Amino acid sequence: MIVGRRQNMLEKASKDLSRAHLATKLHIFAASIVDEAAISAVFQKIRQCIAEPDVLVTSAAYFPSSTNVLETPMQQMWASFETNVKGNLHLVQEFLNASRPSSVSPTNQSPKRDKIILDVSSAATHVFVRKSGVYSASKLAFTRILATAQDESSSLSQYFNLRIHSFHPGIVLTQIGRDNGHNVDTMPWDDVQLPGQFAVWLASPEAEFLEGRFVWANWDVDELLDGEERILKENLLKSGLVGKAEWAIALRRNTSKLSLCSLG
Numbered sequence: 001m002i003v004g005r006r007q008n009m010l011e012k013a014s015k016d017l018s019r020a021h022l023a024t025k026l027h028i029f030a031a032s033i034v035d036e037a038a039i040s041a042v043f044q045k046i047r048q049c050i051a052e053p054d055v056l057v058t059s060a061a062y063f064p065s066s067t068n069v070l071e072t073p074m075q076q077m078w079a080s081f082e083t084n085v086k087g088n089l090h091l092v093q094e095f096l097n098a099s100r101p102s103s104v105s106p107t108n109q110s111p112k113r114d115k116i117i118l119d120v121s122s123a124a125t126h127v128f129v130r131k132s133g134v135y136s137a138s139k140l141a142f143t144r145i146l147a148t149a150q151d152e153s154s155s156l157s158q159y160f161n162l163r164i165h166s167f168h169p170g171i172v173l174t175q176i177g178r179d180n181g182h183n184v185d186t187m188p189w190d191d192v193q194l195p196g197q198f199a200v201w202l203a204s205p206e207a208e209f210l211e212g213r214f215v216w217a218n219w220d221v222d223e224l225l226d227g228e229e230r231i232l233k234e235n236l237l238k239s240g241l242v243g244k245a246e247w248a249i250a251l252r253r254n255t256s257k258l259s260l261c262s263l264g
């Protein structure tokens, strides 16, 4: 199933994919992810006419124009958060049917389903990219929300096993790049097959240990598999504050002394 706003692009994508994957049946739905009623209707149709969805890929994004943060027009700032955070979060809620969990009650699901979310995030969530402050912040906000959702997922474990992965898809020349003056020669572009193939691997049981973590499609899968023990033991590939501030350690050791100092 593919959701997007432009019917003609959906039809083209469906035709191209059907030609490349003859056994796959594709369904397309024209809707904007910021239109809550339309997205709810899409999921209702999917459940009624096709099947309960198992994997959700959140990829739609709004790209504000490339400016310093303080010069970003407010309309573009808000549109970034509306699509990249609110729209994608609503997709997730509909996919999990979290507000109506009884409709996916354990009685009609035996054994428990796996529900997998692949968040097409961006390196810009943790790598400083000039003139991309609002885009970066909106992508980071959604990725952070999903990391929290993974952490809280035990509250839904009676209904399904939830697995969430956030990943940087590489640098791929798409329409947004062309609109910003790029062409095949301006960057060392990655092949579009990279994020596609990587996403398929992430959804496989082999990548289960990476749930709730952030990875790059450019990384070597065999190296990731070799690093499983260390990644889990040292709780790597999660966002946080890097480094150890002395005052923070002191704060943990002696909170009362510190608050007395600051009062004084």
Ligand SMILES: NC(=O)c1ccc[n+]([C@@H]2O[C@H](COP(=O)([O-])OP(=O)(O)OC[C@H]3O[C@@H](n4cnc5c(N)ncnc54)[C@H](OP(=O)(O)O)[C@@H]3O)[C@@H](O)[C@H]2O)c1
Pocket (backbone or CB within 6 Å): 003, 004, 005, 006, 007, 009, 031, 032, 033, 034, 058, 059, 060, 061, 062, 083, 087, 120, 121, 122, 123, 139, 168, 169, 170, 171, 172, 173, 174, 175, 176
């Ligand atoms: N390309 C890169 O190098 C790169 C790097 C890092 C991260 N990413 C991430 O990769 C994802 C895809 O980016 P892209 O480069 O492929 O961008 P893109 O070429 O602009 O494609 C975005 C897609 O999202 C759909 N979309 C946008 N707003 C929508 C909405 N409100 N409702 C429904 N569909 C909507 C668009 O279709 P319609 O316009 O027809 O709706 C389009 O198919 C994004 O999340 C981006 O942050 C890309």
